[in-house]
Amino acid sequence: MWQQRRDVQFSPQGIAKALQHNATHDEIAPALFSCLLCGACDVLCPEEIDITGMISALRKEALLQSSNATLKEAVKAHLAQATSDIRIEENTIVLAGEALRSTPATLNKVLTLLSCETSAALAIDDGDDIALALEAGIEISDHRLHAFLEPLQKVKRLYVSNVHLLKQLRHWLPATELFTIGHSLSQLNTLTSKLNKNDLYLIEARAYHLDHKKKVRHYSQLRHERGCHINLDLQCNAIPTAAGGLNAFEPQLDSAEQVRWILSGRNVQRIVAECAEDRRAMSQVSELPVLHIADLMEA
Ligand code: SF4
Known part of the structure; x- marks a missing residue:
């Protein structure tokens, strides 16, 4: 801000x-x-x-x-349009979010990469509307909440793109193992071994700050080993692109300006983003190749 x-x-x-x-x-x-x-x-x-x-x-x-009341009405209308999954059978489920779903090839790679012990399946209802309502501070009806949570009750492992939603899911589904998608992928050596000193690696800021001390260690090591640039400031905080969440729905801050700020002064040849919203924002501003971290699978 x-x-x-x-x-x-x-x-x-x-x-x-x-x-x-x-x-x-x-x-x-x-x-x-x-x-x-x-x-x-x-x-x-x-x-x-x-x-x-x-x-x-x-x-x-x-x-x-x-x-x-404009924002309230806009988010409420969004809530009303949401659909729910009828049944979820698998142990490992991915709540991908709109930006990742809009790139099916990358989404398929994400599902493959997250299928370690059991195959990871995509939830049709990934709670985008609930995440937005949580961010905006708008009441979610019991009916909508039940429709979203009920199929997830028996899921063992849940990968979530929206970190604000994940924070709330920790309270709603205390027995479920919860992970953010981008950070989980950043732990796969098969992907990160393909980063090099000409890359700008974009950490998803909310996920990073959620568990800050551990993440500082993880990404410092990544930067040290691969020599890549990372969107960290001098205090080791991740600079957000402002490309997702409520700001994408009802912009208050200019995401393009944020992206230009992150890119300013960096001499890089490729951008690799943990989060699909950040990848989209980067592609709109930069002429460099922009990949999602899952795309390193075939890079
Ligand atoms: S959450 Fe981020 S944008 Fe909001 S006040 Fe804190 S640093 Fe600023």
Whole structure:
């Protein structure tokens, strides 16, 4: 937010100070809804405040009290269109998300690569609408939630593209093993051995900050071994592209500007993204070849 707005209102401190001085929800709504929920501030906060949790809770209140109902109605309409899976039989399921589903060849590679002990199957209902409602702070009906969760109750292992949804699934499905797709693929040596010093490797920012200490070690090692560029800043936080989630649905920040910022000053010949939304955003701005990490399988 700061990189694009250069305005203290668009920062966690700005939001907190505004609330302390009795700002209304309408006044802080632009900042609340510009936040990408990337989690970079969570891992830097010296008081270990759950800032993204605070912003999510404030979004709910802001929507309840706001005079502007446009976002609420748009997300609700999206929820109403969702379909559910009738049955899921497999042990390992992938909730791929729209961007990955839109590239079937890459999706097939993802399914093959994630089929270790048992074959990984694709869920028809991957909860995109629920993820969006969670991000926007909009109530999800019990009926919709039940239709989404009920078929997943017996699944042993779940790979999820949307990290905000994954965080919530930890509470909804406590017995299920949950993984993010991009980070799981980044642990496969068959893929990462194909990275080199001319590559920019794009970490999915939300997944990275979710388990920050372990991930810093993992990606530092990857950078050290392969010599590739990575979208990390000097504090070892991943710079988000702003290409997914609520910002893709109702843009508050310019994703193309984010991408140009990430690319600026780098001398690379290829871009490899962990997340399908990031790959799409990169392809729209850069003339370099842009791959999803699963595409390294055949590179
Ligand atoms: S979650 Fe990301 S975009 Fe939101 S305030 Fe924190 S660092 Fe900024």
